[in-house]
Amino acid sequence: MALINDFLSLIYPRHCQACGMLLFRHETMICKLCELSLPKSNYHLNDNNPLNRMLGGRVPLQKTLCLYLFEKSGKVQRLVHAIKYHKHKELAVFLGERLGNEIRATELPLEFDVIVPIPLHPKKLAERGFNQSEEFAKGLSKVMGVAMDNKSLQRAKISSTQTHKRKYQRWENVEGIFELPAPANFENKHVLLLDDVVTTGATIDSAWQCFKHLEGVKVSLACIAFTKPGNFN
Ligand SMILES: [Zn+2]
Secondary structure (H helix, E strand, O other): OHHHHHHHHHHOOOEOOOOOOEOOOOOOOOOHHHHHHOOEOOHHHOOOOHHHHHHOOOOOOOOEEEEEEOOOOOHHHHHHHHHHOOOOHHHHHHHHHHHHHHHHHHOOOOOOOEEEEOOOOHHHHHHHOOOHHHHHHHHHHHHHOOOEOOOOOEEOOOOHHHHHHHHOOOOOOOOOOEEOOOHHHHOOOEEEEEEEEEOOOHHHHHHHHHHOOOOOOEEEEEEEEEOOOOOOO
């Protein structure tokens, strides 16, 4: 066990993932100072929030849960980069737990039946080795006690001619990106969709297309961060 821990500390030395400072023994992933200064969205406390307003009309979400507001070159960007480019998947789980604890602390009457992470493009999945939305979902699932389903929502398999065509379509064309082979499983369920960073909302809109015709289904969204389009890279 000690050997494993030593090995892990070589890969992830005990530095704050948001500011780079060394962590104290009692701190994990993020130092106390960053914890206090990271820009929380608190969207779950205010339904009239920028994310809901942006998606409004397109995707009738029950609730939006968003951990942080993304700022270019800010600490949240650093966290997202640590997950995506330094493959720090435990950080994604940690942020899922963090959001779960935020929600639980408010005692909002939120009851979700299932957590569904947005599937990653197979090419990206092969590159990175994991889906960051799924890792984030694991943390949230653990704290909120809601099961995660990472199998049902799938990327639609498309032919190369369709890929070529899609290149020239505007991003508003959101149909056919995902598929839900067994939709009846989600009838009368409250689904919490999980994404990492939401920008235009096109991905959420695409996923919504798979659920919108289902009897009695409700959809909510949770994400690590929200940013205005053009701000994220
Ligand atoms: Zn820090």
